[in-house]
Amino acid sequence: MTVVRISDDALALACGADDVASAFEAAGCTVERVSSWGMHWLEPLVEIGGQGFGPLDRNDVTAVLAGASAKAIGRIEDHPFIAKQQRFTFARAGKTRPLSLEDYAAHGGWQGLARAREIGGAATIAQVTESGLRGRGGAGFPAGIKWTTVANAAADQKYIVCNADEGDSATFADRMVMEGDPFMLIEGMAIAALAVGAHHGYVYIRSEYPHAIAKMEAAVRASAHIVAPFVAEVRVGAGAYVCGEETSLLNSLEGKRGEVRAKPPLPALEGLFGKPTVVNNVLTLAAVPWIMANGAAAYAQVGFGRSKGTMPIQLAGNVKFGGLFEVGFGVTLGELVMTVGGGTASGRPVRAVQVGGPLGAYHPPAEFHLPFDYEAFAANDGLIGHAGLTVFDDSADMSAQARFAMNFCAVESCGKCTPCRIGSTRGVELIDRIRARSGRAADKVEALPQMHNARKAERTLGDEITLLEDLCETMKFGSLCALGGFTPYPVLSALRHWPEDFGAQ
């Protein structure tokens, strides 16, 4: 009987994978639901004996089974999109059934945890430190140092918190880990717990990911006996973007408003319920089992500068070959967008690429030489964030994108600090005036004689742009967290690279 493998992750389902699966079943095949390979433009992608076919719908089934499908892509492992990758974290992608403990163990699962148990907590932290693994949530803070801080803190209770509040547009790697390889994340958390001396861990998943929530809950139940005495628990967010910020996430877990906390104290010392807490992103924790199983040196061998190892890069937006591309740091932005991604899906020229989600800068093709590395992007007024790339073609209006960024900040601000709460709203108004080229005269209040410090002269377009830059400076340096602090990145980068969209002659 023919075994047909089809992904059951949310993206495949959204593209109609269930329909294709039922058509294969009706044709007498055995259908196995596996994780996604990450070649999203080919979903629903079907694998039969290593050979791939996609994107399929139910009408293609007969031709596929007859060996006469025009949608055959050859051996999946040899497809250039897969062959060019260095898959550490996503080594099992496409190959295992997400909730099968048998598949997980057969493909190298639990080896990292076994090794950690064998060598003990201190040596485990040493491995993670030597691997050079940095926080994949965006900040790039060395995981080993964070773990050391928590391990050295004296407390009766410590926690592992996995930040799975993947709210950034263009990012889906966390979702793919949770839906495709949930045991790997649990193993990573269990290793972290062993390393720092914690017994309880929480996975905080955003409510927009119902499939990930279901899979993680099932995986936590199925693997409880393996990771014991460590206990993992899934918690669900409630639609607040700002809860992806670690201190806001901790407040949310405690059952409070998701308002940001001032740092210090660091969560590593006073985190969840005031106890020392490791807060790591999904991809950070998911990288740990590989590091433990294969050794820190093997991981650190790959990479660029101070960015060690691989990064699961997510190609999204108006891109021809969108999906998940895991590769060592150092690949250039242009290679990712043009060679791997194949340029725009619309076939028009690329105008801008936003790197790092809604808080990341917009980069023009002139910056395609930038190597994918935390420091290189920071030096160019950008950030790699969670490594999501959104490609825009030449129909994009960059002042509209800048306005969207400000407005997004206004909508999602937790309200705790003034630069973010009020600055974002003033920013939207300001960009609206710039877009309307309206300028602005002193208003009624400003015109009052007692308003000595208010400006009386009319503001020109140039004045308004200076004011916007000024506001961005204030938000960047005065905000408590990355929401207000990084919103200036998309705004200022749009202004700098595409001044013509802001009325420049």
Next chain:
Amino acid sequence: MERLNQIIASHAGREGPLLPILHDVQAEYGHVSEEAIRTIAGALNLSRADVHGVVSFYHDFHEAAEARAVLKLCRAEACQARGVEALVAGLRDNPRVKVEAVYCLGLCSVGPNAMVGGKVHARLDAAKLGALVEALA
């Protein structure tokens, strides 16, 4: 009321039980009423203001029930780059369907995307989105 107490009791002993309770209440009743806030506050030894503050902070909790069917349409950057704004502009108003913006369903390479109930839909064009809305009405 009895059901509400059952929900609260089912989360007894958990650390930070408020959000899980509110999720269950929202799912059960379609909203978190003033009455529910009072009961939850009493059970968790919080002030009503505390619970109200949490309910009003999160987009997922509503103090009044939504009578219309809800379609969540992603309006974030990746879907914008794939043309969601043009779809919104062409969408006909349906009094029985609320089209709500969400910021990212995590299907950013195959947008524009929408979610109805727990079901996700990708590669939407005007016809597919229109059909989704019609099916809900």
